[in-house]
Amino acid sequence: MCATKTKIKSDVADNSFDTDILRTAHINCSNTSPVKYLKEQLGTDKLGLVMLMVTPLVDFADIVAQAEEMFPDTDVVACTTAGEISSSGYEEGLIVAIGFPEGDFATTSLLIENINDLDIQSVLSEIAIERIALQDRPLDMPFDFAFLIVDGLSLSEDTLAATIAPALRDVPMLGGSAGDGTSFQQTYVALNGVICDNAAVLTIARSKYRTRVFSLDHLEPTDQRMVVTEADPVKRIVKTINAEPAAREYARLVGKDPNQLDRFTFASHPVAVRLGDSHHVRAIQQVNENGELVFFSAIDEGMVLTVANPKNLADHLRQKLQELSKDEAPTNIIGCDCILRRIEAEQGQQSREMAEILADHKVTGFSTYGEQIGPLHVNHTMSGVAFYRN
Structure with missing residues (x-):
């Protein structure tokens, strides 16, 4: 814990009227x-x-x-x-x-x-x-x-x-x-x-x-699921999905060329994990040089991921x-x-x-x-x- 604390401030405030609170x-x-x-x-x-x-x-x-x-x-x-x-x-x-x-x-x-x-x-x-x-x-x-x-x-x-x-x-x-x-x-x-x-x-x-x-969020889970079969949770890396190389299997499931996976693919074809009665996205950041998927958030072996479909984002x-x-x-x-x-x-x-x-x-x-x-x-x-x- 850093020793940095809140600064000491005067008790006097200038409260000029404004329609915005912030x-x-x-x-x-x-x-x-x-x-x-x-x-x-x-x-x-x-x-x-x-x-x-x-x-x-x-x-x-x-x-x-x-x-x-x-x-x-x-x-x-x-x-x-x-x-x-x-x-x-x-x-x-x-x-x-x-x-x-x-x-x-x-x-x-x-x-x-x-x-x-x-x-x-x-x-x-x-x-x-x-x-x-x-x-x-x-x-x-x-x-x-x-x-x-x-x-x-x-x-x-x-x-x-x-x-x-x-x-x-x-x-x-x-x-x-x-x-x-x-x-x-x-x-x-x-x-x-x-x-x-x-x-x-x-x-x-x-x-x-x-x-x-x-x-x-604007995402709806589908019935299409995949299982993380090998992962490095500390680095948030998924190595295999359904016992197949992760990037290749993900690409197959979402109907994409594994050699053309990019940030647009991950944004339009997210995967989610079920927690209680709701789903939460486990977003993919990138494909590494080993054909593995690097995630933005926690991932682990045995986790069941569900492909989600986005609704119209702006609407x-x-x-x-x-x-x-x-x-x-x-x-x-x-x-x-x-x-x-x-x-x-x-x-x-x-x-x-x-x-x-x-x-x-x-x-x-x-x-x-x-x-x-x-x-x-x-x-x-x-x-x-x-x-x-x-």
């Missing part, structure tokens, strides 16, 4: 002094927390250093992305900022290091202490949620989410795995100037405004976001959207329509290498939190 801004990474611009665009309210979703096309360390200078008395959580979601919808090459006004939110953030060799008791104790301290503060903030950002190449998101969620008790958790575009080489998270890989940042927030944590997103607005439209939504959804939209020529839907519903966030919802690390979903004034 403050959001974005800028192209090619601009000079981007964080200075973002601070200006976030307005004059005193912010208790700023989240930065940073394109991998820019020097992450430089952006984090600028943020420390621009927000000296504010907690700053940052991560690299697999694409950004701004007020214009799907984007690339941006730095996106989300500000939480101090008069409307109370937050605490923890940096959890070495997550593939986790000191579980230490982490659980620290989370419990911070959660109780936040709840004991005499504030009229009855709504809460937790946001977990994880190194998307750590191979540890499943264990981490399952460990953290129970310690939060009744605080609902969502989150996303930091990305590196489609390069899959290096991902980072940061808290208050401390940059780490193989790490996560957990933010626990209380709000005076109603919040709703959600997860959505489904529109429907689900409209449902979030059934009684009242949220002023803002933070979304963690799987990179495979973006790839599927590109393949289906729905990128523009998806971007318009996200923009219409005021979704801000980033494309991820995986999503967290409660104790689960999942793929091919959007996890998020909506904010309501009433």
